[in-house]
Amino acid sequence: MMKGGWFKVYAIGYLVFLYAPIIILPMFAFNDATVIAFPLTGFSTRWFSAMLEQPTLSLAVKNSLFIAVTSAVLATTLGVFAARASTRYRFPMKAGLMGLIMLPLVLPEIIVAVSLLVVLLGLGVSLSLWTVILGHVLICTPFTIAILSSAFQSLDQSLEEAAYDLGESAASTFRLIILPLVMPGIISSLLISFTISLDEFIIAFFLAGTEPTLPVFIFSQFRFPSAVPVIMALGTVLVCLSIILLTIAEYFRRRGIAKSGGKDTGGFL
Amino acid sequence: MMNASSRWAKLRQTEAANGLLMISPTALYAILMLAAPLGTIVLYSFLTDGYLEIIRDFTLANYIEAWTNELYRSVMIRSLAVAMVVTLVTVLLAFPIAYFVSFYVAPSKKSLWLFLITIPFWTSYLIRVFLWKVILGYNGVVNSGLLGLGLIDEPLTFILYNVNSVVITLAHAYAPFAILPIFVALEKIDRSLLEAGQDLGESKFMTFRRVTLPLAMPGVIASVLIVFIPTIGDYVTPQLVGGPEGRMVANLIQLQYLKLDNYPLGSAIAVSAMGIVTLVSLIFIGLNRRYLKGPK
Numbered sequence: 001m002m003k004g005g006w007f008k009v010y011a012i013g014y015l016v017f018l019y020a021p022i023i024i025l026p027m028f029a030f031n032d033a034t035v036i037a038f039p040l041t042g043f044s045t046r047w048f049s050a051m052l053e054q055p056t057l058s059l060a061v062k063n064s065l066f067i068a069v070t071s072a073v074l075a076t077t078l079g080v081f082a083a084r085a086s087t088r089y090r091f092p093m094k095a096g097l098m099g100l101i102m103l104p105l106v107l108p109e110i111i112v113a114v115s116l117l118v119v120l121l122g123l124g125v126s127l128s129l130w131t132v133i134l135g136h137v138l139i140c141t142p143f144t145i146a147i148l149s150s151a152f153q154s155l156d157q158s159l160e161e162a163a164y165d166l167g168e169s170a171a172s173t174f175r176l177i178i179l180p181l182v183m184p185g186i187i188s189s190l191l192i193s194f195t196i197s198l199d200e201f202i203i204a205f206f207l208a209g210t211e212p213t214l215p216v217f218i219f220s221q222f223r224f225p226s227a228v229p230v231i232m233a234l235g236t237v238l239v240c241l242s243i244i245l246l247t248i249a250e251y252f253r254r255r256g257i258a259k260s261g262g263k264d265t266g267g268f269l
Numbered sequence: 270m271m272n273a274s275s276r277w278a279k280l281r282q283t284e285a286a287n288g289l290l291m292i293s294p295t296a297l298y299a300i301l302m303l304a305a306p307l308g309t310i311v312l313y314s315f316l317t318d319g320y321l322e323i324i325r326d327f328t329l330a331n332y333i334e335a336w337t338n339e340l341y342r343s344v345m346i347r348s349l350a351v352a353m354v355v356t357l358v359t360v361l362l363a364f365p366i367a368y369f370v371s372f373y374v375a376p377s378k379k380s381l382w383l384f385l386i387t388i389p390f391w392t393s394y395l396i397r398v399f400l401w402k403v404i405l406g407y408n409g410v411v412n413s414g415l416l417g418l419g420l421i422d423e424p425l426t427f428i429l430y431n432v433n434s435v436v437i438t439l440a441h442a443y444a445p446f447a448i449l450p451i452f453v454a455l456e457k458i459d460r461s462l463l464e465a466g467q468d469l470g471e472s473k474f475m476t477f478r479r480v481t482l483p484l485a486m487p488g489v490i491a492s493v494l495i496v497f498i499p500t501i502g503d504y505v506t507p508q509l510v511g512g513p514e515g516r517m518v519a520n521l522i523q524l525q526y527l528k529l530d531n532y533p534l535g536s537a538i539a540v541s542a543m544g545i546v547t548l549v550s551l552i553f554i555g556l557n558r559r560y561l562k563g564p565k
Contacts, residue, residue: 007369011382014366018389018444021400024410028403037408082295089288097292101299106495108502110519111539114526115306118313118536138302141295199393202504202519206527218395222509228399235396242391250384 022239029232036228047233054230060217064198067129067213071136072193078137079144079189080182086145087152105142112138113206120207127209135203140193147192151185151256184256191249195242214238314536323532331537341521341538348518349545351432352501355439359496360489362440363447367488370448371455383452390445398509401438405429405510430512438506443499447492454488455481486560493553498546518542 032042051057085091086098104112116135125131155178163173179186201215208216218234221227314331317324335341370382389397404410405428412424428434458481466476504519511517518538525535554561 007365007373010365011369014362014444015385017441018386020404020410021397021441022389022392024400024403025396035408036403037406037413039413078295078298082292085288085292085295089284089291091285091288091292094288094292097296097299100304101295103299103303106498108499108519110502110504110522111307111310111543112303114522114535114539115310116302117526118532119306119309122309134302137298141298195391199391199395201395215393215395218393219505222395222399231396231399235393238396239392242393243388246384246388246391250380254380 025232025239026236028229029236031229034226034229036225036232047229048237051230051233051237056212056217057234060212060214063129063208063211064214067132067136067204068194068197070133071140071197072190074133074137075140075193076144076148076186076189078141079148080186082141083145083148083152087149087155102142102145104139109139109200109202110206113203116203117206127207127211129208129211129213131207131209132204132211132213135207136197136200139200139203140196143192143196144189147189147253148182148185151182154256155181182256184252188249188253188256191245191252195245195249199242310536311540313533314540316533318531318533331533332541334534335537335541344516344521345518345538345542345545347432347516348501348542349549351435351439351515351517352497354436355443355500356493356497358436359440359443359447360451360492363444363492364451364485364489367448367451367455371452383449386448387445390442394442395505395509397442398438398506401434401441402429402510405434405437429510431514432511434510434512435507435515435517438510439500439503442503442506443496446495450491450495451485451488454485454491458484483560486557490554490557490560494550497553498550501542501546 027040028036029047030043030045031040032044032046033040082098082101086094112135116131116138120127120131120134159177159181160173163177164170168176199215201219204213204216205219212220218231221231313323315327315329317326317328317330335345366386370379370386374382402409406412407424407426407429409429411428412421415421416424428437462480462484463476466480467473471479501517502519503517504523507515507517507520511520522535522539522542525531525538529535
């Protein structure tokens, strides 16, 4: 057998395990039966047309898009500050502050959700889409920092020094030299935050009040067996969209690394 | 006045001040939206729940209830056990993949493999969990497959709505989180060390055990923590595939907050769970600290 042959067999088996749910999803989305079980009965696109006639769904999509776009922009902005600070400067309490900022990466989301809920209700803030955004920015920021740090790290500091020597100010150097070089990282971080926020359930479940978001809507539909085929159709659309978004994000991430002359270490994390 | 402003100007030029200034928006956000709320639930856990309001009386009653009530205690122990089993399974299954991608895949194809591994992770978590219900269910993929092959006579029922299905689903959900840190650690290993090991007469297996594995341990430790800590607080998986026997601590917290409206008890359970997670993680790090010292 070839080099690493058994490993390859194992790796392919593992990919099958990873992709199993995603392969099954379109099978039921295009299946004619109302019950989600085998054997499949026949091809149909009726769940996709039923999906388009759901009024709550379109509201949920609109809400989720608003939350995801706003959270992505805010989280990436905060991420730029933190990634720049952590890759460029040494300062007191750096480890502690960075640790706190990165904490949501491991903290269970339900803890973020309940602690924000308690504080917001205690302050008399009424729950809305904006309260969801507060939570989503918190959990997206660590991911943006992970992406942006590698973009800032592969930046050659002599370029920046050259700009200063040629008389540019700190602000104009940032705008003219640094920003264009890390732009691919910024785009990739916007897309990743958007994807995380769009898919996030627990925080929205606790903090959205009566407004539906897409995951909250999907979760509520699981209670009605007759609504599930429509959710399978919706899921198929979402999977296709996220694969497209991720491919774009990956493209920009690689281009960013190539642009600043770094070596690709692979992966988003 | 002159003096003060020039001192300020000088301070602004130091690296420390620039760094602090640069990080301040993000740090401030994390302090206000994360540190302060976490402090608040710790505070709430010591208060008394009154009807429709929180009474500002210091008490340990919530903790006593959270730790002595048979139901709460069993859910807590189950969550801890499930998180440990999930972590073990996930990391053991992930290691060979990380090893394969790092040591056997051509450098130009590594990114593609990592991309393939991470894609499923970015697709709707709720729908993925729900699909495990379809795979493991009474008329599901596993049962119809096994029935079709004639390996079983009637559908298996022990694979859905219990702890087993929770473990399978969570092991699937956290797979990329386990693979990536191990991969990064393996990538850092200087390949000449492995050649040296074999040149000095060690077998392939012994080289792996005495060189590769110890050097990969920081990655393994990171992936254990990154799987273990969020797993114990997962809400969706136990709710959808766990059934009554598979409920975990997050379901309990949700019940206290949103259904029973008992914030102090909910906070005490949440704080206890976080305390246990922190303690277990610190013990784990302590046991493995010799691997974390880094190169001399």
